[in-house]
Amino acid sequence: MNQSQSLQTAKNRTAESFCGARSRWALLVACIGLVALCGLALAQAGRRPTGSTEGGVLVSVMARRADNAAAAITAKQLAVFDNGVEQTIRNFTPDPSPARIVLLVDNSLTIRADVEKLEKAAREFAYEIFEGDKLLIVGYDEEAEIVSDWTDDAKSIETSLKLFRKKGQPHLFDAANAVIEQALRSAPGQKRVIVVISDGLDRGSKTSFEQTLAELQKDDITVYAVQATDRTRGAIRRDVPKPKQVIDKLVEGTGGSIFSIDDPSTAAKMICDELRKNRYVVSYVPSSAPFGEARSLLVLGDEGITVRAKTAQQPN
Numbered sequence: 001m002n003q004s005q006s007l008q009t010a011k012n013r014t015a016e017s018f019c020g021a022r023s024r025w026a027l028l029v030a031c032i033g034l035v036a037l038c039g040l041a042l043a044q045a046g047r048r049p050t051g052s053t054e055g056g057v058l059v060s061v062m063a064r065r066a067d068n069a070a071a072a073i074t075a076k077q078l079a080v081f082d083n084g085v086e087q088t089i090r091n092f093t094p095d096p097s098p099a100r101i102v103l104l105v106d107n108s109l110t111i112r113a114d115v116e117k118l119e120k121a122a123r124e125f126a127y128e129i130f131e132g133d134k135l136l137i138v139g140y141d142e143e144a145e146i147v148s149d150w151t152d153d154a155k156s157i158e159t160s161l162k163l164f165r166k167k168g169q170p171h172l173f174d175a176a177n178a179v180i181e182q183a184l185r186s187a188p189g190q191k192r193v194i195v196v197i198s199d200g201l202d203r204g205s206k207t208s209f210e211q212t213l214a215e216l217q218k219d220d221i222t223v224y225a226v227q228a229t230d231r232t233r234g235a236i237r238r239d240v241p242k243p244k245q246v247i248d249k250l251v252e253g254t255g256g257s258i259f260s261i262d263d264p265s266t267a268a269k270m271i272c273d274e275l276r277k278n279r280y281v282v283s284y285v286p287s288s289a290p291f292g293e294a295r296s297l298l299v300l301g302d303e304g305i306t307v308r309a310k311t312a313q314q315p316n
């Protein structure tokens with residue numbers, strides 16, 4: 001078989017895999033929409049808690065010294081407030097374990113980024129992840145479709161990125177919930193991260209923003225954003241959050257951070273470095289936690305220590 005025939009065979013296999021994945025994710029998103037109509041409380045029923053153990057709570061935390069010094073950060077340099085009440089920290093340990101990272105890429109028709117820019121933003125992560133990390137790349141418009149299944153093979157990822165195309169409307173919240181349900185909820189006890197490559201616009205999801213954020217917080221999934229230019233220029237319907245607000249709240253609410261799509265290499269390097277070098281897990285047993293209610297969560301560091309974590313502990 002000559003080289004051109006081999007390449008064509010590889011392309012055909014990739015296309016077949018993609019079409020099958022597309023059908024699976026299209027069905028999944030339809031199911032997510034149906035679940036959303038039943039309400040978040042019903043959707044949560046019967047799920048295995050992933051943010052607590054033996055009555056305690058585990059929270060992923062990003063912590064670093066402002067001067068980037070390598071000296072260890074200890075529990076004595078942190079304070080945890082659950083519903084405004086300071087908690088006794090049971091344990092605080094570094095978490096250098098591998099990460100499961102989903103790149104959730106908006107490839108809808110009107111996003112103000114061409115396909116090449118979307119490809120570049122995703123490609124950078126393929127060459128920045130650490131040993132043991134795995135990437136899943138999902139493109140979305142009205143449907144969420146697997147572009148590249150879980151892998152750490154940079155060349156395979158780069159080839160798959162040619163499947164990006166721009167069409168349709170951005171159903172960001174449906175796509176995020178599909179990723180949580182189908183790709184990340186089955187991996188408790190691991191670092192779970194979604195990198196949203198988008199301006200934050202959602203137009204048509206059956207799942208609400210509030211449901212999406214609550215599910216991310218419940219499963220302790222951190223959201224980072226590689227942010228594109230807002231295609232609406234701030235003009236949007238009153239009944240949904242503006243794109244910039246969506247990005248800000250998803251990131252702040254889960255302890256992530258925001259980068260520009262115009263500098264994807266910096267975004268990929270800083271996110272991957274942070275996940276491997278600056279992630280910790282803090283555990284505590286909450287005092288007077290009301291049953292079945294979301295609670296505010298605040299993790300603070302001493303002067304000179306920057307700390308980020310999710311902002312709410314959702315009921316299990």
